[in-house]
Amino acid sequence: MSDSVLTDLLSDLVSIPSVSPSQTADPVFGGEERIAAFFSDYLERLGFEISLQYVEPGRPNVIARFGSENPDVIWLLESHLDTVGVEGMKHPPFTPEIRDGKLYARGAADCKGAMAAALYALSRTNLEEMKRRREAVYYVGAMGEETGNNGARAVLERLPERLTKTIVLEPTESAIVHTHKGISWFRVDFVGRSAHGSNPDVGVNAIYAAMRFVNELKAYVVETGNRFEHPSLGKPTMNLGVIHAGIAPNVVPPKCRVELDWRVVPPQNSSEVLVDLRKILEGMKAEGVCLDYAVELTQNNEPLVTSRDSELVQQMSAACQASGFAPEITGVGWCCDASVFCGRSDETIVFGPGSIKQAHASEEFIDLNELEAASNALMHLLHQGVSMSQGPNN
Ligand SMILES: [Zn+2]
Numbered sequence: 001m002s003d004s005v006l007t008d009l010l011s012d013l014v015s016i017p018s019v020s021p022s023q024t025a026d027p028v029f030g031g032e033e034r035i036a037a038f039f040s041d042y043l044e045r046l047g048f049e050i051s052l053q054y055v056e057p058g059r060p061n062v063i064a065r066f067g068s069e070n071p072d073v074i075w076l077l078e079s080h081l082d083t084v085g086v087e088g089m090k091h092p093p094f095t096p097e098i099r100d101g102k103l104y105a106r107g108a109a110d111c112k113g114a115m116a117a118a119l120y121a122l123s124r125t126n127l128e129e130m131k132r133r134r135e136a137v138y139y140v141g142a143m144g145e146e147t148g149n150n151g152a153r154a155v156l157e158r159l160p161e162r163l164t165k166t167i168v169l170e171p172t173e174s175a176i177v178h179t180h181k182g183i184s185w186f187r188v189d190f191v192g193r194s195a196h197g198s199n200p201d202v203g204v205n206a207i208y209a210a211m212r213f214v215n216e217l218k219a220y221v222v223e224t225g226n227r228f229e230h231p232s233l234g235k236p237t238m239n240l241g242v243i244h245a246g247i248a249p250n251v252v253p254p255k256c257r258v259e260l261d262w263r264v265v266p267p268q269n270s271s272e273v274l275v276d277l278r279k280i281l282e283g284m285k286a287e288g289v290c291l292d293y294a295v296e297l298t299q300n301n302e303p304l305v306t307s308r309d310s311e312l313v314q315q316m317s318a319a320c321q322a323s324g325f326a327p328e329i330t331g332v333g334w335c336c337d338a339s340v341f342c343g344r345s346d347e348t349i350v351f352g353p354g355s356i357k358q359a360h361a362s363e364e365f366i367d368l369n370e371l372e373a374a375s376n377a378l379m380h381l382l383h384q385g386v387s388m389s390q391g392p393n394n
Contacts, residue, residue: 003120003372007103010116010371011096012038014105020146021059023085029094032081032143036060039081039141042119046127048139055154059143063158066127067136075130075137075382076159076166076345078152078337079115080145083107084360091363102365110359113366114169114352114374115141121378129383137382138163145337149301152337156344165312166345167378168338171354171366174374176316178349179331181233182264182303182339184273187257188213188281191292194247194254203252207245209290210256214240216280217260224276228265232331237263259298263333266303301339304348312347319380323373332356351378 016038017029024030040050040062048064055061062081086093086106093106103113118139130137138159142151170177190210195203217238225235238260245256262273274297281293306313308329320327334356342348353374354366 006120013112013116014096014107015094017094018081018083019085020082022147031058033058035081036062055143055151061143061151061155062141064139067131068134071134071136073135073164074160076163077118077139079111079141079169081141081143082146084146088362101368104365106364108364108366109171109354111170113354113371117375118169118378120375126382149337149340152340163345166341166348168336168350169352170336170350171352171356172350173355174353175328175330176313176349176351177332178306178308178313180304180335183301183335184262184264184270185299187259187296187298189294190256190290192254195252197250200252204291206253206256210258212289228268230265233265236265264303266305270300301335304338304342306347310347312349316381320377322380323376325373
């Protein structure tokens with residue numbers, strides 16, 4: 001039997017449409033403002049101080065804070081407020097249906113289930129206990145996760161310089177995700193020299209330069225794959241997704257642009273990849289393959305790297321066991337707002353009930369027993385805090 005108060009809370013959350021505006025033509029369903037109001041009211045009633053940060057018109061982040069004025073430990077909980085669109089869904093998206101112990105609605109798994117689990121875990125008793133231990137907790141409801149993590153990036157300026165423990169609430173099937181790949185997009189512009197097609201030797205063909213670069217990259221991805229293969233994340237990958245060049249068949253192309261997606265496996269990071277790309281490009285320039293080049297990192301999500309042995313992973317694992325299940329401790333190929341916060345926080349994990357498989361699917365549901373177990377685990381975690389172990393590690 002699942003907890004009816006928790007189920008009701010999730011039903012309330014999914015009944016409030018908050019579709020990412022770029023994924024719905026209907027303004028009635030789009031935007032985070034209504035869910036932000038519900039989320040704020042809920043936390044305000046528990047004694048949180050609330051502030052809103054409008055990242056775009058009608059699209060706020062909610063920043064809620066509770067606890068000690070001079071905390072020894074600062075927790076961050078984060079849920080995104082937006083969902084993907086509802087086109088082609090096989091059940092009503094915003095009228096929750098419960099069948100066979102599962103609740104069906106858009107956002108049930110991604111990520112209002114995890115949001116309900118965390119909100120419910122923030123009991124008054126837990127909050128008072130945290131304050132007594134000189135802890136503070138921020139709960140951020142972020143806009144715009146589904147389309148580039150804009151809310152999480154913007155909220156950084158409103159958060160303390162250093163966070164102790166961060167839990168990003170996403171559907172992990174209640175596994176503890178301590179690491180995920182990073183995503184880095186690079187744009188490279190090659191400069192050659194134009195010439196008439198009848199006399200190509202006097203020109204420098206920028207498309208040939210790009211082709212040479214792609215071949216060097218293929219060797220580089222194999223080489224880094226051997227160096228950085230990770231037990232749960234596998235190898236880094238590279239995809240060349242865009243190429244722009246050329247004027248006419250009889251003109252040596254003076255310019256060529258390529259754009260590529262690199263999935264970074266820790267401990268490698270985007271800056272190291274950029275240094276290596278520059279080395280390849282410098283070598284090509286020295287050989288005269290191109291006259292010049294420019295390389296730019298156009299989008300970057302750093303990999304999530306928290307040790308399996310970290311205190312937070314251990315505590316979360318103990319809290320899950322106290323709630324009756326042994327969680328998997330794992331890495332994943334996808335990327336979420338944890339990428340934005342992990343640089344700020346001593347320890348960061350991703351955790352939540354529900355499966356990423358349903359996250360953007362035509363049927364989206366959450367198992368209510370799993371929801372309750374995950375909420376219980378979060379309740380145990382916040383209740384025990386860090387005082388059960390060695391205390392804050394700063
Ligand atoms: Zn999500």
